[in-house]
Amino acid sequence: MAGATPLTDATPLTVDPLVCGRTVTSSDRTRLPDVRGGDLADVGTAPRLMALAALRELRTHADGRPVDQDVFDKAAELFEHAALEGESPEEYAARVSYATGLTSAAVAQSVRDLVDELRELTETTAAELPGTRFGPAAGTQRGPHAGSGFTTRWVARGRVFAAVMASNHPTPSVTWAQALFHGYSVAVKPGSRDPFTPLRLARALLAAGLPAHKLAVLPAAHQTGEFLLKEADRGIVYGGDSAVRRWQGDESVAVRGPGRTKALLDAEPDDAVVGHLALSASFDGGTRCTNLSAVLTTRPVREVADALARRLAALPSVPATTAGATLLVADRERAERIRGQVAELRAAAGVTDHSTAFDPDAAGTVVELADGSRLLRPLVLSVDRADHPAVGTELPFPFVVVAPWTPADGVAPLRGSLVLNLLTDDEELVDAAVREPSVRKVTRGTVLPWTAVPGIPHDDNYTQFLLEPKGVVAAA
Numbered sequence: 001m002a003g004a005t006p007l008t009d010a011t012p013l014t015v016d017p018l019v020c021g022r023t024v025t026s027s028d029r030t031r032l033p034d035v036r037g038g039d040l041a042d043v044g045t046a047p048r049l050m051a052l053a054a055l056r057e058l059r060t061h062a063d064g065r066p067v068d069q070d071v072f073d074k075a076a077e078l079f080e081h082a083a084l085e086g087e088s089p090e091e092y093a094a095r096v097s098y099a100t101g102l103t104s105a106a107v108a109q110s111v112r113d114l115v116d117e118l119r120e121l122t123e124t125t126a127a128e129l130p131g132t133r134f135g136p137a138a139g140t141q142r143g144p145h146a147g148s149g150f151t152t153r154w155v156a157r158g159r160v161f162a163a164v165m166a167s168n169h170p171t172p173s174v175t176w177a178q179a180l181f182h183g184y185s186v187a188v189k190p191g192s193r194d195p196f197t198p199l200r201l202a203r204a205l206l207a208a209g210l211p212a213h214k215l216a217v218l219p220a221a222h223q224t225g226e227f228l229l230k231e232a233d234r235g236i237v238y239g240g241d242s243a244v245r246r247w248q249g250d251e252s253v254a255v256r257g258p259g260r261t262k263a264l265l266d267a268e269p270d271d272a273v274v275g276h277l278a279l280s281a282s283f284d285g286g287t288r289c290t291n292l293s294a295v296l297t298t299r300p301v302r303e304v305a306d307a308l309a310r311r312l313a314a315l316p317s318v319p320a321t322t323a324g325a326t327l328l329v330a331d332r333e334r335a336e337r338i339r340g341q342v343a344e345l346r347a348a349a350g351v352t353d354h355s356t357a358f359d360p361d362a363a364g365t366v367v368e369l370a371d372g373s374r375l376l377r378p379l380v381l382s383v384d385r386a387d388h389p390a391v392g393t394e395l396p397f398p399f400v401v402v403a404p405w406t407p408a409d410g411v412a413p414l415r416g417s418l419v420l421n422l423l424t425d426d427e428e429l430v431d432a433a434v435r436e437p438s439v440r441k442v443t444r445g446t447v448l449p450w451t452a453v454p455g456i457p458h459d460d461n462y463t464q465f466l467l468e469p470k471g472v473v474a475a476a
Helices: 048-061 069-081 089-100 104-119 121-128 171-181 196-207 222-231 241-247 271-286 301-313 332-347 427-435 462-466
Strands: 013-015 029-033 039-044 150-156 160-164 185-189 215-217 234-238 253-256 261-265 292-297 351-353 366-368 374-376 379-383 399-404 420-423 442-444 467-473
Touching: 039 089, 048 160, 048 185, 048 215, 048 222, 069 104, 069 121, 069 171, 069 196, 089 104, 089 196, 104 121, 104 171, 104 271, 121 171, 121 462, 160 171, 160 222, 171 185, 171 196, 171 234, 171 462, 185 222, 196 215, 222 234, 234 241, 241 253, 261 271, 271 292, 271 301, 271 399, 292 301, 301 379, 301 399, 332 351, 332 366, 332 374, 332 379, 420 427, 427 442, 462 467
Parallel strands: 013 039, 160 185, 160 234, 185 215, 234 253, 261 292, 261 420, 292 399, 379 399, 420 442
Antiparallel strands: 029 039, 150 467, 351 379, 366 374
16 A cells, blocks of 8 residues: 555554655645544645646656556456555455445455456457458459458557546446556546555556556545546546536546436336345445436336335344445445435425335434444435436435336436336337437346446447547558
């Protein structure tokens, strides 16, 4: 861990920026709260001048040369199993849990997902790019151009890439690793609650053979993240609606905003279906951008909402590091902020609370646990119409709004979905949903929203965002 001192109950961990293989101590400091109370880490943040110097160093040495898959294979192994800068995998996992509120199971799953995606970078690239050799088909002639010699090279669209990360989940760090794979030099601004994942991944990559001059990890304020995105050739930003509004339409920045994953339920809500919807909402504590947040249904709304609330109410209220823990925990300040958001939603016209009848703790939203952390209880609300403003609301815990839907409503209430889960036999509706530009991915039946294989787009073709084709013609 860059600039790390041992973590004890009395001494917060010290974290500083990592620039081209060097730990750079910053005089600008911020405290990272522990969900159990107190401070988990003392974080040195990069001021704008440090960020500018890091970008200049990255750009000076940037050559656009891709990095071998072997480096990422080795980094994956190290990230998952090795002690890096004195930090064991177990210490890393605990720090992420205590900083973000993710359960130990969620962190373990994110590590598996991240290392799998690092090992699949070559396969993902091949799946997302068309063929690169051109010429006549066998047995045909096209005048003087017949024969070999026509190829397309996919090359980085720039030299420097900036990644402004969130703290909801470790796995998205693969996006900036993918930029390294394709030849970019990369500046990473970690999420405010999780500097640990980018720093650990950076250390694993450097130990695996990544040239040090290709990478900087810069914990920083929001304004410094904006600066990095403006100065880089390409970038990615994770955030809420404000980040989407700020960067959407900028072709040099990939925007990953609120997921707004929805389900269209046009089938009987039997036990298997309700279980599927509950897992879609609650997996990893409801923190993924692909967690379900809205169900639109042709079935009786109260029946569906009650069944879902009853299932989610069974999830236990235990600390994040406890075996069997599912739900997110938070520090006091964050928990109270979320409690306030929930209170506003409950008070809105046309909203009915279904969780409190099955889970009295849901009435207060927040449960204080014995270790000092605050647990967020699942919440299911229903509304009286498909276009109610609550439909599409995203909160960082299992939170679902159930709304009525009829064929007359069409695809309008389904728009703006990162993933749309269709539980219906209506083929015309399926076709309309696939053709709807604001629906980024469609799943059918009891398929979990994050199900994918290399080459299946998460939100557009990310490889083609990073790369551009260049023609190469050689003498036959």
